Amino acid sequence: NKSRFVTYAGSSGQEEERPLDEESPEALLELLSDPHSPWALPPGCSPEDQRLRDVAVLAPQLTHGNRVLQLFRSLRIVGKDVDEVDEGLLQLQHLEELTLCANQISRITSANLPRTLKVLELCCNAVADLQGLCAQPPPELQHLGLGYNRLHGPLQDKRLTADFWPNLISLDLSFNNLTDLFGLVSQLSSLKKLRILVLQGNPLALIPTYRGFIVDSLPKLSFLDDIHIGLDERYQFRGLSKQPELIKNEARVVVSIGKIKGVPDPSTLQELEMGSEAPVITYSYCVTYEFAGEETEDVVTEVKIHQSPVVATLDMDNSAWDMREMKGQQECAAMEDPAAHTAKVFVTPGEPWADTIDCSYRKEHTAKDLVGLKDYLRAGTIVSVVEEKVLWWPVSADSEENAVKSGKKRQGLKKESTKGPGPRDKQKKKKKKPRELRSDPPIRRILGSERVALEALLATETLVATVCDFGILITEQLLQSPSQEEKLVRSCPGDRDKKKGKDKSKKTKAKKESQKATAPAKETDLLLSIGKKKNRRPAEQEEECGLQPVPLTVEFQVQLLRWPTAGTQHRDSVTEAEGKAQ
Structure with missing residues (x-):
């Protein structure tokens, strides 16, 4: 109603009667x-909003010019990219509360407050020092919020003392980079009215x-970090506070790793024939x-490879893919998080495959x-399961063939010299030397990776x-093709000659063994063909x-x-009492 801002007066100076189409102040x-x-007013408005509207109705002349600025008690400007507080703020002569969160303020001139x-x-600004704020601070200030800024290191200028903030009751310095606990507490001890302090995130x-020393x-x-001090x-x-030798400028972190579940059995789809020359594979x-923050260099735990073999056949394509996959995942992780290069990777001791692999790993880090x-x-850590x-x-x-030939010659000489073998010779024939094996460099593959x-x-x-849930692993390890088997047989001519000298009974046994070995292969092919059908639902396929x-x-x-705080000890004692009662 714009007519409320106009005074109707006649020539005599008396107020004329209000037009019929104009509402009264009560109606407004x-x-x-x-x-x-x-x-x-929309929900959530402050009482000052309602007061300003009432003033506009009852005393509209107060809203003209700079008079309206005298009515402000609270000003809130959030997320508007404000980078400076100028002298224009001094026009709000009765301002009591100023909120400038989530802006771009790096320096405040207290003379403009x-x-x-x-x-x-x-x-949530970019304040890095308190020099400008402490030049002429407001003498009646009761709360100062500087959380999520860029304050760092020890505050050597002693800007947080009663000389600058004599009436300060609440102080928020959370999530900065303050490191000097002794220096900060020595300054805060002069604030006699301080009752609420927030330092978490530093x-x-x-x-x-930390908490016990401040308390x-x-x-x-x-209140310290929003927790009441009892x-x-x-x-x-x-x-x-009188035992500074107990206050060490370091932190201790314990990392524990429990059970691994859901690792596919590497021997379910592949089996070796007895006497085959394919390599033995250990998993x-x-x-x-x-983990970051360590000062010592040699802290990475070495991987201990379990030596008991898990029988399987070699799949050259899968091995090459494993290396490419691991390299690609490492490159992607480096591109996503450049700070990951500064962190050190720790490895738990290797464990053999089982349905549930119990790592039982615990390590205490001192940072x-x-x-x-x-x-x-703040960035988190990357946890990976590696095969x-x-x-x-x-x-x-x-070398084995030469050793066998020399052994045969020696046995022939013994037969000529003696009529029959003695009991000791029979025992020597029964004994066989364990087969010597050589290992290739380990092939590592990341089965799952997640940021915690x-x-x-x-x-x-x-x-x-x-x-950490990495999902269900889908693996298809195909059996070796006949061409690869032929290559392995050709690479061992001595064994090929041995096979030619076998009698018919041994050949029949080999055929039976080969039939037994091909039976699970046929079942595997059947399972894979069933899994590739698109018309079947996953639940039906699993059944x-x-x-x-x-x-x-x-x-x-x-x-x-x-x-531990007193509250934590009380909860622990209650838990122990309940456990004993049960």
């Missing part, structure tokens, strides 16, 4: 307060004794993960680079436990084939070691 206020009115300001929230908060050093503090907690950490499985550890926890395959070949056939988020450890959490695929999973957890 009713339109503003009715929730079904098109002029009603109203002196009546009580709340200043600057989280590298100094990763120190095991004992600031006796008037009520009397039992103060009693528990009593005297810790071992391990878990790799990344002295707290800033690097914070970046690592290591080693090919074991028999020693060269020529660890950012919760930067807050108040101390444990991240998860089960017909008798397969129950299990997803590849691994148990993984990371624990940040801290001094």
